[in-house]
Amino acid sequence: MLGAWAAHADVKRGSVTNLPLPRYVSMKAAEGNVRRGPSLTHRIDWVFKRRGMPLQVTAEYGNWRRVQDRDGAGGWVHYALLSGVRTVLIESEMLPVYARPDPTAPVNAHFESGVVARLGTCSLDWCRITAGGYRGWTLKSNLWGVDPSEIRE
Incomplete structure (x- = not known):
């Protein structure tokens, strides 16, 4: 970590x-x-x-x-x-959370601004997050609580 x-x-x-x-x-x-x-x-x-x-x-x-x-x-x-x-704060309204770290992947859920989500794996641009029983990937730039250059396995 x-x-x-x-x-x-x-x-x-x-x-x-x-x-x-x-x-x-x-x-x-x-x-x-x-x-x-x-x-x-x-x-x-x-x-x-x-x-x-x-x-x-x-x-x-x-x-x-x-x-x-x-x-x-x-x-x-x-x-x-x-x-x-590690948790993060969602900073975008109705943030799409994707099945894979790919904007063309199916959307698993939408998270409202201000939601606290558990932080999982992060690549340079994407992070896996979980909240309210939903999980998926979103762009790191939509989150507060993770550094832009941080990689998490």
Whole structure:
């Protein structure tokens, strides 16, 4: 899974986990307090309220991770509220999901903008996603939560 990241020797790595920064994770909890700083003494600015929501980790400090959502909103979240399970946010209205990574393939489903889907295999241009019991392929450019150059096997 980290194969695409390892190809870049100059990748910045977290001081706590030694994992690449930035990287994508998802919300494990149904609710998560987002704080101004990396401790319980820092003020809660808001609460993420969507299990599975993709987030980008941009920094680490002890048991805390600085994260941001698609809109750039974020702060510090305790690592126990996060999961390494990869999800993406659908960014196109009524996005067609194809049976194969081919725009001429049969359409399995259409996903609305804002749907959270589980991320599977990705080639340079296409990703396999699953949501609501439907699965298929869509262009990576229609998703938030996966880097444009990221390849997933």
